[in-house]
Amino acid sequence: MDVDSQQTMEETILVGDDLMLGPPSPLIPQEIASHVLEGVDLCDGILRNLFLCLQINDIEPFCQDEIVLYRQCAEKRDKELRQRLQDSEHKLGLSMPLEEAKERASQIQSEITLLERRLILASGMEGMEGFRQRWSFHGRLEDTKKRLEALNQGISKRKTENLQEEAKGHLVRKKWFFW
Numbered sequence: 001m002d003v004d005s006q007q008t009m010e011e012t013i014l015v016g017d018d019l020m021l022g023p024p025s026p027l028i029p030q031e032i033a034s035h036v037l038e039g040v041d042l043c044d045g046i047l048r049n050l051f052l053c054l055q056i057n058d059i060e061p062f063c064q065d066e067i068v069l070y071r072q073c074a075e076k077r078d079k080e081l082r083q084r085l086q087d088s089e090h091k092l093g094l095s096m097p098l099e100e101a102k103e104r105a106s107q108i109q110s111e112i113t114l115l116e117r118r119l120i121l122a123s124g125m126e127g128m129e130g131f132r133q134r135w136s137f138h139g140r141l142e143d144t145k146k147r148l149e150a151l152n153q154g155i156s157k158r159k160t161e162n163l164q165e166e167a168k169g170h171l172v173r174k175k176w177f178f179w
Contacts, residue, residue, distance in 0.1 A: 014067045015060045021071075023139035025078050026085060032092075036084045043073040082143060086150040093154020101155050108148040115141040 028036050050070050053063035060067065093101050115137055122133035 013061045014064055014071075018067065019071055019074070022075065023078070023142060024136050025074065026081050026143045027140060028081065028085065032085075032088045036081060036088055040080055040084070041073065041077060043070060043077055046070045046073050082146070085143070086146055089147045089150040090154040093151040093156075094158050095154075098155070098158070101151065101158075105148060105151050105155065108144060108151065112141065112144050112148065115144060 046066070046069050050063060050066040053066045054060065057063060092104065096104065119134060119137040119141060122130060122137055124130075125133055
């Protein structure tokens with residue numbers, strides 16, 4: 001790293017809006033929240049320290065360490081939560097009764113349609129509030145699409161396994177017949 005780029009990095013002052021880089025934190029459906037959130041560091045202690053720093057200092061440049069720590073923790077947390085959400089939906093697709101799994105897929109698809117409509121409406125909003133709305137809806141939309149994809153993969157895998165089991169059953173019966 002040359003001196004100029006190092007100096008530029010050192011001069012960068014993070015502000016609260018820098019926490020809005022990347023997608024927003026995922027929303028966890030209530031019915032799977034306890035399973036998904038179990039054992040995950042929610043960064044609440046670091047966030048509390050950030051708010052305390054802001055309360056004491058009143059401006060963000062004096063809270064750089066807290067902002068950096070919270071951003072790192074939140075990125076790690078959100079990545080883990082997204083993976084757990086997808087894993088949970090995949091397991092539901094494998095284990096739920098097929099009709100219930102299809103109904104869940106239909107509900108998630110309806111949620112996707114609603115989020116797409118809201119994102120379109122938010123595209124007409126200007127300024128920072130418009131940006132925040134679009135950022136939030138876009139993140140939720142992407143997360144919901146991935147949940148649906150994981151659920152459908154679980155359902156498809158189960159269908160494939162059922163067909164394989166049926167094929168094995170036919171082979172076993174034929175072997176018994178020929179004895």
